[in-house]
Amino acid sequence: MPSKVIARFDVSYLQILDENGKVDKGLEPKLPREKLLEMYRVMMRARRLDERLLKMQRQGRVGTLPVSVGQEASSGAAAMAMAEEDWFVGSYREVAGRIAMGEEMHKPMLIYGGFEEGNYNEDIPRLLPLAVILGSQIPHAVGIAYASKLRGEKSAVLAFNGDGAASEGDWHEALNFASVWKSPSVFVVQNNHWAISTPLSKQMNSETIAQRGIAYGMPCLQVDGNDALAVYKATKEALDRARKGEGPTLIEALTYRMLMHTTADDPKKYRSDEEAEEWKKRDPITRFKIYLQGKKLWNDKKEAELEEEIKQEIDAAVKYYENFKEFKLDQPFDHQFGTEVASLVEQRAEYNKYAR
Amino acid sequence: MPKLTMVQAINLALHQEMEKDESVLVMGQDIGKNGGVFRLTDGLQDKFGEDRAIDTPLAESAIIGSAIGMAINGLKPVAEIQFSGFSYLTLGQLEGNAARFRNRTLGKFTVPLVLRMPFGGGVRALEHHSESKETYYAHTAGVKTIIPSTPQTAYRLLLGAIRDPDPVVFMEPKHSYRAFKEEFEADGEAMELGKARIVQEGTDITVISWGAMLHRTEKVIEDVVDKHGVSVELIDLQSIAPMDAQTIADSVKKTGRAVIVQEAQKTLGPASEIISLINDNALMYLEAPVKRVTGYDIVMPYFARENNQIPSIERITDAIEETLAF
Numbered sequence: 001m002p003s004k005v006i007a008r009f010d011v012s013y014l015q016i017l018d019e020n021g022k023v024d025k026g027l028e029p030k031l032p033r034e035k036l037l038e039m040y041r042v043m044m045r046a047r048r049l050d051e052r053l054l055k056m057q058r059q060g061r062v063g064t065l066p067v068s069v070g071q072e073a074s075s076g077a078a079a080m081a082m083a084e085e086d087w088f089v090g091s092y093r094e095v096a097g098r099i100a101m102g103e104e105m106h107k108p109m110l111i112y113g114g115f116e117e118g119n120y121n122e123d124i125p126r127l128l129p130l131a132v133i134l135g136s137q138i139p140h141a142v143g144i145a146y147a148s149k150l151r152g153e154k155s156a157v158l159a160f161n162g163d164g165a166a167s168e169g170d171w172h173e174a175l176n177f178a179s180v181w182k183s184p185s186v187f188v189v190q191n192n193h194w195a196i197s198t199p200l201s202k203q204m205n206s207e208t209i210a211q212r213g214i215a216y217g218m219p220c221l222q223v224d225g226n227d228a229l230a231v232y233k234a235t236k237e238a239l240d241r242a243r244k245g246e247g248p249t250l251i252e253a254l255t256y257r258m259l260m261h262t263t264a265d266d267p268k269k270y271r272s273d274e275e276a277e278e279w280k281k282r283d284p285i286t287r288f289k290i291y292l293q294g295k296k297l298w299n300d301k302k303e304a305e306l307e308e309e310i311k312q313e314i315d316a317a318v319k320y321y322e323n324f325k326e327f328k329l330d331q332p333f334d335h336q337f338g339t340e341v342a343s344l345v346e347q348r349a350e351y352n353k354y355a356r
Numbered sequence: 357m358p359k360l361t362m363v364q365a366i367n368l369a370l371h372q373e374m375e376k377d378e379s380v381l382v383m384g385q386d387i388g389k390n391g392g393v394f395r396l397t398d399g400l401q402d403k404f405g406e407d408r409a410i411d412t413p414l415a416e417s418a419i420i421g422s423a424i425g426m427a428i429n430g431l432k433p434v435a436e437i438q439f440s441g442f443s444y445l446t447l448g449q450l451e452g453n454a455a456r457f458r459n460r461t462l463g464k465f466t467v468p469l470v471l472r473m474p475f476g477g478g479v480r481a482l483e484h485h486s487e488s489k490e491t492y493y494a495h496t497a498g499v500k501t502i503i504p505s506t507p508q509t510a511y512r513l514l515l516g517a518i519r520d521p522d523p524v525v526f527m528e529p530k531h532s533y534r535a536f537k538e539e540f541e542a543d544g545e546a547m548e549l550g551k552a553r554i555v556q557e558g559t560d561i562t563v564i565s566w567g568a569m570l571h572r573t574e575k576v577i578e579d580v581v582d583k584h585g586v587s588v589e590l591i592d593l594q595s596i597a598p599m600d601a602q603t604i605a606d607s608v609k610k611t612g613r614a615v616i617v618q619e620a621q622k623t624l625g626p627a628s629e630i631i632s633l634i635n636d637n638a639l640m641y642l643e644a645p646v647k648r649v650t651g652y653d654i655v656m657p658y659f660a661r662e663n664n665q666i667p668s669i670e671r672i673t674d675a676i677e678e679t680l681a682f
């Protein structure tokens with residue numbers, strides 16, 4: 001019985017816009033200028049929103065929160081590759097992705113201010129709320145995709161999680177399901193190199209996360225997650241394949257968590273400032289701006305106008321949040337069940353007697 | 357001995373026990389270099405190395421599952437689940453295996469592990485960071501469920517849990533982690549699991565609580581005593597399972613009145629079992645119906661409304677006064 005190689009696999013890496021903003025003409029997706037400008041706008045709005053949320057947290061106006069600074073391309077550009085009928089299933093570090101989906105800025109303020117009311121958007125029915133239990137949302141993505149497929153809809157699901165969450169059983173189980181069911185889903189892992197204090201080297205012993213797609217029998221690749229063009233192109237192709245019935249794809253987007261895990265975390269305890277400094281040079285927004293300038297689509301005047309527009313948008317969101325009027329004290333009792341439960345009617349009365 | 361917080365007390369217990377017993381190790385997410393998100397395991401990796409203070413990959417089921425294997429093979433793992441809200445991912449292994457190995461093999465294989473986890477509300481946290489679900493664990497035969505309330509008892513109960521020959525779920529009231537310091541004895545003495553603690557003796561009414569609620573209840577009692585000049589017996593339940601029926605019954609037989617204060621939701625919480633035990637052992641001594649102040653049967657609200665879910669000073673006061681006046 002000969003010993004022989006029975007399978008061989010490759011994992012490819014895609015970068016289109018390098019860290020200096022230089023584009024690979026051969027790979028460059030042919031996007032209309034409006035789309036490119038919108039991509040920049042989405043990333044900038046996400047960055048500024050995160051900065052404001054951080055400030056609000058320090059002032060005690062919202063509670064503990066994670067920000068996505070540095071990861072604007074890996075969720076934002078991916079979401080911009082979606083079609084109208086696609087679903088977005090995220091975790092909590094996709095500020096840009098949610099903005100690309102049209103989420104209003106006061107929504108995260110409400111969530112981090114302690115209000116469930118921030119969890120849904122009437123006008124964006126295919127955007128799931130934050131998933132805090134790591135990896136738990138990935139099987140949901142597979143089920144949503146299955147249901148769409150069963151109904152013969154041409155829609156796909158775009159799901160997100162981090163490098164740490166990709167160690168959870170739920171994540172692995174979901175990828176296997178997705179592949180067995182040929183479910184129209186695309187899994188983007190934002191590999192930002194850290195899961196709180198845990199570096200990749202302690203998280204896994206695989207060279208890439210992408211290669212796990214091979215194990216489950218689905219196309220997979222690694223992209224420069226700080227390169228909006230690469231993220232966009234990889235996600236677009238994967239979503240198109242999914243909608244055509246060709247099954248799921250795993251995309252590992254290499255990026256970096258520029259700031260703390262959440263406002264309750266102190267990265268100084270476990271990582272060097274130099275590492276973050278190194279990654280600053282690969283900022284997704286800076287290089288995209290250089291790209292736009294090179295195409296004569298952007299200049300200082302436009303930048304100033306955009307900054308002003310974003311400031312006004314954020315100010316309005318803060319105002320909405322600060323004046324939040326639908327603050328109904330016994331709201332928790334409104335949505336425990338879809339039918340009336342006698343014990344809860346009684347308990348609501350007691351709750352209301354004491355609530356403030 | 358200087359005054360210590362509960363965080364420091366637990367940290368000290370881990371340091372001492374790892375020093376004393378080479379089979380003890382700690383494991384969990386971010387517990388090494390970072391010292392845990394609440395710093396409970398600070399310094400352990402520096403002192404005992406990465407092999408005995410293990411930063412695990414991110415997977416709760418594998419944390420407890422591998423801890424079960426370690427325990428079967430002679431180690432005493434103390435595994436941390438970062439927040440109790442993520443501990444439900446351990447339930448399969450806990451109920452299916454940790455709880456059963458001893459009984460399944462008639463004592464041949466045993467699982468002496470501790471699963472530590474912060475729980476409870478009042479810290480303005482995100483979803484899944486504030487619930488009190490001790491019932492899940494208490495309702496698992498073969499597992500002991502412990503909730504300390506003070507630095508000193510946390511220290512002694514944790515030592516007791518590590519030395520116990522069976523799986524122990526050790527739920528730490530995160531609201532009390534740094535809320536106060538207390539005079540402290542670090543003498544390496546463990547407290548026996550399964551016993552409630554009489555915090556203060558009294559004759560007119562028994563009040564039973566545990567975890568962070570014990571402290572809120574203590575404040576109420578001070579006021580009630582001032583106002584009504586009554587004598588209150590306060591019991592810190594400490595051991596949710598097994599439950600100390602004797603201490604509860606003895607107290608209620610003496611006072612004839614009881615109020616239970618529980619942060620967890622109402623239905624089938626520990627208070628339900630306490631009332632059953634009173635019913636079994638002291639019913640004929642009661643002079644008033646037993647009252648319980650609990651969370652409602654709702655999903656833990658986000659923090660803008662969570663204060664209304666956690667028993668308030670006002671609710672606890674009303675329950676005690678009504679029971680006294682009955």
Ligand SMILES: Cc1ncc(C[n+]2csc(CCOP(=O)(O)OP(=O)(O)O)c2C)c(N)n1
Binds near residue numbers: 133135162192414442
């Ligand atoms: C099941 C589960 N376990 C633990 C946690 C606590 N926790 C929150 S975020 C986090 C790290 C996640 O790292 P990663 O998946 O890489 O995402 P990132 O935060 O880096 O975006 C941990 C351990 C959780 N939310 N859910």
Ligand SMILES: [Mg+2]
Binds near residue numbers: 162191194
């Ligand atoms: Mg990460």
